[in-house]
Amino acid sequence: MAKFIEGLYYSESHEYVRVEGEYGYVGITDFAQQQLGNVVYVDLPEVDDDVEADGEFGAVESVKAASDLVSPVSGTVVEVNEALEDAPELVNQDAFGNWIMKVKLADMGELDRLMDVKAYEEFCNK
Amino acid sequence: MDYKYFPHTAKDVREMLDTIGVTSLEDLYAEVPATIRFQGEYDIPSAKSELEIRQLFDRLGRENRPLTCFAGAGVYDHYTPSVIPSIVSRSEYLTSYTPYQAEISQGTLHYIFEYQSMMAELTGMDVSNASMYDGTTATAEAAMMAVAAGKKANRILISDTVDPKIKDMVQTYARFHDMVVEPIAEKRGVTDKQDMQTKLETGGVAGVIVQQPNYFGVVEDYTGFADSCHAGKALLIMNSVAADLAILKTPGEWGADIAVGDGQSLGIPMQFGGPYIGYMCCKEKLIRKMPGRIVGMTQDNRGQRAFVLTLQAREQHIRRQKATSNICSNQSLMALFVTIYMALMGKEGLKEAARQSYCKAHYLHEQLLATSRFTEAFAHPFFNEFCVRYDGDVDGLLKRLETAGIFGGIKVGDNLLMIAVTEKRTKEEMDKLVKIAAS
Amino acid sequence: MNNKLYGNLIFELSKEGRRGYSLPRFECEKYRIPQSLCREKDAELPECDELTVVRHYTNHSANNFGVDNGFYPLGSCTMKYNPCISEEMASLPAFRDLHPLQPADSVAGAREVCRDLEQLLCRLTGMHAFTLKPYAGAHGELTGLMVIRGYHESRHDDKRTKVLIPDSAHGTNPASAAVCGLEVLEVKSLSDGTVDVEDLKAIIQVQGSEIAGMMMTNPNTLGLFEKNIPEIAKLVHDCGGLMYYDGANLNPMLGACRPGDMGFDVMHVNLHKTFSTPHGGGGPGAGPVGVRAGLEAFFPAVSPYEGNFAVLMRAYAYILSLGKEHVKEVGPLATLNANYIKERLKDLYLLPIEGLCKHEFVFDGLADKSTGVTTMDVAKRLLDYGYHAPTIYFPLLFHESLMIEPTENESKETIDGFIEVMRKIAQEAKERPEELKAAPHLTPIGRVDDVQAAKHPVVTYQQMQHDDN
DSSP states (O other): OOOOOTTOEEOTTSEEEEEETTEEEEEEOHHHHHHHOSEEEEEOOOTTOEEOTTOEEEEEEESSOEEEEEOSSOEEEEEEOTHHHHOTTHHHHOTTTSOSEEEEESOGGGGGGSBOHHHHHHHHHO | OOBTTBOOOHHHHHHHHHHHTOSSTGGGGTTSOGGGBOOSOOSSOOOOOHHHHHHHHHHHHHTBOOOEEOOOTTOOOOOOOTHHHHHHTOHHHHTOOSOOSGGGOHHHHHHHHHHHHHHHHHHTOSEEOSOBSOHHHHHHHHHHHHHHHTTTOOEEEEETTSOHHHHHHHHHHHTTTTOEEEEEOEETTEEOHHHHHHHHHTSOEEEEEEEESOTTSBOOOOTTHHHHHHHTTOEEEEEEOGGGGGTBOOHHHHTOSEEEEEOTTTTOOOGGGOSOOEEEEEOGGGGGGOOSOOEEEEEBTTSOEEEEEOOGGGSHHHHGGGSSOSOOOOOHHHHHHHHHHHHHHHHHHHHHHHHHHHHHHHHHHHHHHHTTSEEESOSSOBSSEEEEEESSOHHHHHHHHHHTTEEOOEEOSSSEEEEEOOTTOOHHHHHHHHHHHHO | OOHHHHOSOGGGGOOTTOOOOOOOOOOOTTOOOOGGGBOSSOOOOOOOOHHHHHHHHHHHHTTOOOTTTSOOOBTTSOOOOOOHHHHHHHTOHHHHTOOTTSOGGGBHHHHHHHHHHHHHHHHHHTOSEEEOOOOSHHHHHHHHHHHHHHHHHHTTOTTOOEEEEETTSOTHHHHHHHHTTOEEEEEOBOTTSSBOHHHHHHHHHHHGGGEEEEEEOSSOTTSOOOTTHHHHHHHHHHTTOEEEEEETTOGGGTTTBOHHHHTOSEEEEOTTTTTOOOOTTTOOOOOOEEEOTTOGGGOOOOSSSSSSHHHHHHHHHHHHHHHHHHHHHHHHHHHHHHHHHHHHHTTTBOOSSOSOOSSOEEEESBSOGGGOOOHHHHHHHHHHTTOOOOEESOSTTSTTEEEEOOOTTOOHHHHHHHHHHHHHHHHHHHHOHHHHHTOOOSSSSOOBOHHHHHHSOOOSHHHHHHHHO
């Protein structure tokens, strides 16, 4: 069973945002990592990249599948999770603990377009 | 059926149709609308026996005239050790397909891994893919790779000293792709570095393509090119004749990010244009942007070393329109061909074939200049191919040589003749060419 | 198999000072290559004697499986027999030793092969003209799409930048479209596996003026004939688009139906499938492109010369060997073999779409899903029994796709043997599922760890040594 965590914002393309102050930590959900299987590579964005809501910012690859990463929010990348370069399996081990990028949020209002945990869980179970 | 490739007897067909539950072969196509069903006979010749096939090809072959080859322009008449065709024609290699089932494809996976290792070594790069169609398309793929890696940059600069066939191919791929190709000027046979610099400074350049030796056979000095490219956030793509790299400074040493070219010079017969093999090597950090198949090492569940197709998430069967390329095969059998070539010739043989080609080309060059009918075209070093200026009609000269059984080179300008020499050419052949050219 | 003695890499057999070649002497010490032009360090290529090299590659060939070894029912790849006579003709010195830029009068025979092959392909497909330049099927797709874009451009119809592709299509179609700068519009399939004409109509109604064309293979990737093809072609033509035929599945159409008659304007032929040139472990192939009259002006030069000429020679020899009498038997026999296998296995394997197939068909894994045995397990177990596996996990429309294509060259005995083994495996799945999940057991190597391979790519001997240290 996939894990669902309270207090995060979720997108239909299975990314989450954990908001801390003016920053958002973005990663893929536990449900997404289960669907994908063993993650072998995370194509990370670069610090200072500008990302847009619904814009691609990287990709996650397993042996037999690949999935583009779609940013749920707009802003500027201030940090990327470099640990994933050498250990992409961390995404499988703890998807919510291993965020992919930290974004300085440009528009807090965008968060309202995203789902809360209840809505997301229902979305996944459909 | 009374045909050698069809094992079905009339009884077999009958039994199989019964199992399927239809009455005739015709009925297997019941859903094909009558309006488009093919009726009647194909307008092609009747079946030929094996003897007749041999007779036909024999006749056609006699309409060809293999010539003593002093032409290059990307295709070189190097020597093929007899071991290679003998092994490459083994049907375990010849009649297999892409090694999807690693457990029964270690033969193919093994030689591709060796091929990748050899090409990386030869080009001085970190990694190689499993090969591509040819050197021209591999260069176009490298340009697209640079654009994909360059995020928003989509300009490709290509030196005017690059083979026109390669330039045309990059242009052909660029025409409907989001990629703009611009030339870098040529100055007395070499790339105009200042022109490159100026164009890089205007921004948006994803890649710069140069050739070594260049189209005219000149070995260019690419000092500082990589730094300029990298300062402009562009990748340096270097196209080289594979065999020359046994001796020449490598793309890796020049600081290139992607090394591409044709591997035909590694013993593959000229066979009227193909099949050849395109190689592509790059720096390790670009491996996931590289198009084409890649073989990697791993282990099996019995703890043995094993090889397998890897990094497939880049490819079209998974990524569809977002793949790094539409390429979904490699020139596998030709990879086997050049792998055996490099295994046999080895570290010393590759150098010796290249050194002989160099020496013979320089001998011929010297002899031609000594006739005083030829002058040097460019005051630059060359390897085994060079341009000379002729004081007469180049077409007439080539015609006279052809009559004598010699393909004397490629006309690349009004009085400009481009000649290539490999280790296969003998002193007698060269002297014969000189004698005709001097008359 | 001699894996124990000969399982090395060629690099591991190298010993300094050994030679595997001989070249004539050429004394010319006076020509020295300036040091400034040279690489600093020699390329570390192996140093081996000739017999070592011969044994190495001969023994590794025993770890391979080709059509000459046994039944190779790899769906969508048309692994038919590659006649020896074609090989013999392709290696004739009178063709092999020609430089592609030789004067025209010295290569008249080679040019005749090309012009004649173009003619034969036209007549077999109902097209007007062919270019032999494309090196492979995917290269042919790209070439064909360039023809289509060139055609629209010539009419200054610049907004046609979208291409229709059925959702059942092979991934190469959308990838080729992307390389050619086209946006993909996916057309849905019906539950019977064919194109949903209503969905097509709806897309055309909204975006018709932006559609460059439609790419299709017929029969489609499920092996089903798209019987609505006349209507589909008309819809696309009426909105101003062109029809592209992906020749991947041309084999069953020989003797039955020509792409030109179906309404296609542009197509490629995979000579390595339909016209029996060897697959060579993944290439070289050849993907000539044909067009209807008026479009030949838009052929791009996608290779400098006549494509993979020696591959073309083989296809030419094959077509002439079969001749008009036997070419037409290819499609019906390939279709007979496929339907026969399907009928005899559909009680044990899940057949998602009933009815006649053409040269191939798709099962959605075992019928009995309770055992947990997957398509992967079935495929791996087949290797133990001496068969190549079918294509697996393609098409993507089903979770457990198992795609079988027998070709016309296989005898009833061969096929019956395969059917028997497939039935036995279905039985094993019930009785000994764990054994299947660990298969193969009798191959030179077992299942490989492809996660490790992709996570930490080691793709050269140098990297391998580096990792060891």
